[in-house]
Amino acid sequence: MNIKNVTLDNIDHEHICCAIVDKKGDTGVSSKKAWLKQRFADGLVFKKLDVRGKVFIEYIPAEFAWCPLHADHYMHINCFWVSGQFKGQGYANQLLAECIADAKARGKMGITVLSSTKKMPFLSDPSYLKHKGFMVADTASPYYELLYLPFGDNAPVPQFRESAKKGTTEETGMVLYYSNQCPHTDKYAPLLxxxxxxxxxxxxxIRFETTEQAQQAPAPFTTYSFFFDGEFVTNEIWSEKKFIKFLDEKGFEAILHQEK
Incomplete structure (x- = not known):
């Protein structure tokens, strides 16, 4: 099976892999495609296996990445996913190799990717990446790791921006920072x-609308970062069930509406 580039010319009729379904009336898919269309001019690349499945890599020059980091002359992987029946067949290696080759062809000094101390939902697998030669460049609270693969000994070590390292915000109460970089946020953010x-x-x-806004985020994962009373809680895109559990734990009881 071939690796296909999703571009401005074919995105309207291509399956973008990370969307579970593309149902009529589902705004998540269209919001993600609109986000991608705006990023192509910044050099974003979306490569996928030519199947309807989650087998893809999405990357962009780091200076345009929707991630609060300093990584000039690097390529940044936004999302890298191989799942289901496609695991264990070499597709991850193939996609990563194409990203590395492209980055080198563009004269980049290496590749960065957001990960974690252990495998977390919606973040790239640190075990696989470290096996492929990625190293820890920087960390941010509570579990984030900025991994990098330098192409030479003189490549500078990337860093998170200070705004994202502590995992805190001046906002009080429950706050969700998010973007349409993932199709699921368009559904699950309003649900909260x-x-x-x-x-x-x-x-x-608080939805990030521009690259500049995302690069000043209070947490590294700008797709979805939930805070409570100023402290980071999770990057996992919560389902209704998980959010209700959180509310129960915090003592927010359901309001009983009684008929008059």
């Missing part, structure tokens, strides 16, 4: 608001 209102409380949604 709806559920919170049923508990008599609120979630402040």
């Amino acid at each position: 608001q709806q559920i919170a209102e049923q508990r008599g409380t609120t979630v402040k949604l």
Whole structure:
């Protein structure tokens, strides 16, 4: 099977892998495709196996990455995913090799990718990347690792921006920072608001609309970062069930509506 480039010319009819389904009326897929279209001019590349499955790599020059880092002259991997029946067949190696070759052809000094001390949802697998030669360049609270693969001994070591290292924000209450870099956020971010209102409380949604905004984020994962009372909680895109569990733990009880 071939590796295909998703481009401005074919994105409207291509399956973008990370979306579970492309149902009529599902705004998640269209929001992700709109986000991609805006990034192609910045040099973003989306490569996928020519199948309807989660087998793809998405990367962009680091100066345009929606991640708060300093990594001039690097290529940054936004998302790298091989799952299901396609695991163990060499596709991850093939996709990564194409990314490395492309980065070198563009004169980059290496590759960066956001990961974690152990495998976490929605973050690249640190074990695989370290096996392929990636090293830890920097860390951020509570579990983030910025991994890098330098192409030479003189390549500078990338770093997170200071704004993202502590895992704190000046915002109070429940706050979700997110972007349309993932198709699922368009559904699940408003869902938090709806559920919170049923508990008599609120979630402040802060959506990153520009590269500059994302690069000043208070946490490395700008796709989805949930904070409570100024402290980072999770990067996992919560389902309704998981958010309700969090609210229960924090004492936000459901409001009982009684008929008059």
